[in-house]
Each structure stands twice: as structure tokens, then as C-alpha cells.
Amino acid sequence: EVQLVESGGDLVQPGGSLRLSCVTSGFTFSNYWMNWVRQAPGKGPEWVANIKPDGSIQNYMDSGKGRFTISRDNAKNSLYLQMNSLRAEDTAIYYCSAGLGYWGQGTLVTVSS
Amino acid sequence: ENVLTQSPGTLSLSPGERATLSCRASQTVSSSRLAWFQQKPGQAPRLLISGVSSRATGIPDRFSGSGSGTDFTLTISRLEPEDFAAYYCHFYEGSPQTFGQGTKVET
Numbered sequence: 007e008v009q010l011v012e013s014g015g016d017l018v019q020p021g022g023s024l025r026l027s028c029v030t031s032g033f034t035f036s037n038y039w040m041n042w043v044r045q046a047p048g049k050g051p052e053w054v055a056n057i058k059p060d061g062s063i064q065n066y067m068d069s070g071k072g073r074f075t076i077s078r079d080n081a082k083n084s085l086y087l088q089m090n091s092l093r094a095e096d097t098a099i100y101y102c103s104a105g106l107g108y109w110g111q112g113t114l115v116t117v118s119s
Numbered sequence: 120e121n122v123l124t125q126s127p128g129t130l131s132l133s134p135g136e137r138a139t140l141s142c143r144a145s146q147t148v149s150s151s152r153l154a155w156f157q158q159k160p161g162q163a164p165r166l167l168i169s170g171v172s173s174r175a176t177g178i179p180d181r182f183s184g185s186g187s188g189t190d191f192t193l194t195i196s197r198l199e200p201e202d203f204a205a206y207y208c209h210f211y212e213g214s215p216q217t218f219g220q221g222t223k224v225e226t
Binding site for chain 1 (some may be wrong): 163175176205209211218219
């Protein structure tokens with residue numbers, strides 16, 4: 007059974023940092039482009055970042071460049087998102103996905119004072 | 120950035136009716152990297168269609184995708200009760216990837 011389990015979401019003050027994790031099982035993690043996608047309350051999904059199977063290429067949404075860092079550990083079948091200088095508009099459920107078809111249930115990030 | 124505009128915002132239909140959802144891209148999708156997702160409240164998006172018209176594993180054949188260039192369509196031939204949900208198109212070539220703002224299919 008395919009599983010993606012996100013963790014690390016929390017309430018954080020503006021300007022703060024969080025590190026999200028996504029632990030996966032049930033598929034060959036090292037074969038997949040991995041993504042972070044977020045969804046603000048009542049809004050549609052928004053792509054955040056992705057990373058190549060071998061970790062050599064990372065892409066980011068414009069508002070995440072310089073603040074977010076996506077990384078992976080293929081030995082641990084895990085994906086990460088380091089988020090710095092957080093803003094209120096970063097408040098959302100953050101999902102990890104493998105390719106298009108495998109998704110976790112998300113972790114909630116709330117940025118508020 | 121390839122901006123995706125979905126219409127209508129809300130589609131009010133009854134079970135058994137046909138649903139036609141539109142997605143218009145601001146730039147030509149030359150690679151066919153256009154997907155459709157279904158999302159129900161409290162759930163993650165679920166892949167329905169990739170590559171414009173290829174149904175994902177386990178997706179019923181009442182769902183079909185079509186289009187080319189900048190205009191794409193998701194058709195649900197006969198709505199079942201479980202099909203009432205939000206639907207999003209998604210452009211997944213290069214960076215940044217983009218999603219449409221969604222169409223809600225309601226009864």
C-alpha cells in the first residue's frame with residue numbers, strides 16, 4: 007500500500023521557520039519527482055516546489071525562491087521542505103506528492119502572531 | 120507562468136446529467152502535460168487524467184479529457200452521486216507548475 011505521511015506543520019509567528027517532512031512507503035521513492043503542493047483555506051491547490059529523483063534539480067514557486075528549500079533522502083524514502091521567513095500568506099495545508107498520482111493527507115502550517 | 124482559467128466556477132447539475140468543465144491556458148501546452156484532479160472536502164486531490172486524455176488507474180470511463188493548444192475539457196458523461204466535488208486542471212511542465220482556480224460541481 008502506498009503511503010505518504012507529512013509532519014512538521016505548526017503555528018509559527020511571521021518571520022519564523024519550519025521544516026516539513028514526508029515519509030513514504032509502498033513505491034520506489036528514488037524513481038519519482040517529488041513535489042510539495044499547498045492549499046490555503048477555501049482556495050485551490052498551489053504548486054510550491056519539486057525535486058528530481060536524484061536530488062540534482064530543484065524548482066520553486068516564485069514567492070518561495072530564497073525562502074524555501076526542498077530536499078530528499080532516498081535512503082530514508084523521505085522528502086523535506088525547509089521554510090524560512092514565513093509570512094501570513096504561507097498559511098495552508100502542505101501536501102507532498104510523488105509524480106501526479108500519489109499524495110499524502112497534508113500537514114497544516116499556520117503563520118500568525 | 121502558464122495561467123490556467125477554469126469555467127464555470129460552479130456547475131449545478133443532477134445525477135445522470137453530463138458535466139463539461141473547461142480549462143483555458145494563457146500559453147500553448149505543447150507537451151500535453153495537462154492533468155485533471157478531483158478533490159472532496161477534507162481530502163487530498165485525486166488524479167483523474169494526465170497527458171490531457173489518459174485516465175489514471177482505477178478512474179471510471181465516464182471521465183474523459185480532451186483538448187489541445189490552450190483549450191482543454193474534462194467531461195463526466197453521466198454524473199454519479201460521488202462525482203459532486205471540486206475539479207482542478209494542472210499544468211505540470213517545467214517551472215512554475217500551475218493549477219486552475221477550480222470548478223465546483225454541485226447538485
